[in-house]
Amino acid sequence: MDDSLSLDEKLLGGGLLAESGAGDNAAPLSVSEISGSLKRVVEDRFGYVRIRGEISGYKRAASGHVYLALKDDKALLDGVMWKGNAGRLPFQPEDGIEVVVSGKLTTYPGRSKYQVVIEKMELAGEGALMQLFEKLKAKLQGEGLFDQDRKRPIPFLPKTIGVVTSPTGSVIRDILHRLADRCPSHVIVWPVLVQGEGAAKQIAAAINGFSNMEDGGALVRPDLVIVARGGGSIEDLWSFNEEEVVRAVANCSIPVISAVGHETDTTLCDFAADLRAPTPTAAAEMAVPVRAEWLASLSETKARMARSVQRGFATAQERLEAQRRLMPALTDLLRPHQQRVDELSDGMKYAMGQNVAQARSRFSASEGALRPAMLRQRLDAAQGRLDRLDLPVTLVKRPLEDARQRLDSLWRLAQQVSPDGPLKRGYARVSALDHSFIGSREAAIAAGAVNLHFYDGKVAAQITDEPVASPKVTPKTTMPTAKSSATGIKKPPDDRQQDLF
Structure with a gap:
């Protein structure tokens, strides 16, 4: 490279390669180095800022971090709110709401842009708060949470009343005092914060807790719930405008009276409740009747x-x-009937006498035919007719003899076909234990235990398929001989002689 080039010519790109000239002490910076320098400068210069603007592009990531942009009519600034600070927001940010944020400016080298890290977010005046109020009201009203047909009647005389309020304020004392004056009732207080950070979550959890209580539990389930708070500014009452509180009131399974603020104060909780009371004391009056008036009634x-x-x-x-x-x-009613009974009695006596006379006359007319002489005469006539009947004896004996012969034939046939007939000739009949007939070797082996029937009784036997050895028979060594009566000589027995028996 030509050393005769001046420094200005080198700075203007006179050369092809980047070279350090004589007296040049500034080494080139990397992108990260210059981005880091810018980040330090911005954070040092704007370590704490308060910015007012309208929210645009609001988004809560799954990690819990919040990303948004603040804008006015001329510029737009990106912003981020980390999870810890986002969880402590006193309201739910939405697009179009004007807010004032506090934090610090920083740069994001990955995209070469700057943004504000928000540590605190507030609504920019009551106008912005009312704008958020009306926007949330329109949303919930569109879902039907404020419809009149959702309202339930308040019980006339609740046995147990649940109260969601601060345990240390004058509200709970006013409610208890008024209940004691009108009609003493069992009260369960669920202590909560009524304003500030975390108040909305506690109020919603208390309402849901009462709603989820079961009958027969450790605590008596309330018949009525009162959500109460004293008066204050719209900012003080804002916890009762939070969406989670309004939904808890609308979805509560127990009738709810909303008594938030004074008569001129209005919250979204009032629209969702079954009944709105102008003050907490008025809520106690609406909850129960006057006991004295009730007893008088x-x-x-x-x-x-x-x-x-x-x-x-x-x-x-x-x-x-x-x-x-x-x-x-009564006597006038009975007299005609008594007279009728007397007439019937007299007529019955006369009729019975007539019947007896007629029966006696018929008996007298038949008496002659029933004399002993007449009966004997009729008996003799019948005996004569019987004697004249000459029936041969053979006509009676022959049918009897034929019947006897048929009976003998049938009896002989029955003895021949009877299974017990051959038993007297040395046979035996085999049957199973259930009295079924056994007629083969396989059936006997299958049965195992059998009964052997003889002519004089039966015996039990166990069947086996193994052969049994026959006993040994000792042969006779000498044969008996017959002696002659005359000579005394023994003669062999004559096998031809027959047995007489």
């Missing part, structure tokens, strides 16, 4: 019922007396 009702019953009883007595006077006497 019951006494008056009891007295009216007693007078009504007495009046009805007196009227019934008057009507009964009037009816009794119109009715005839």
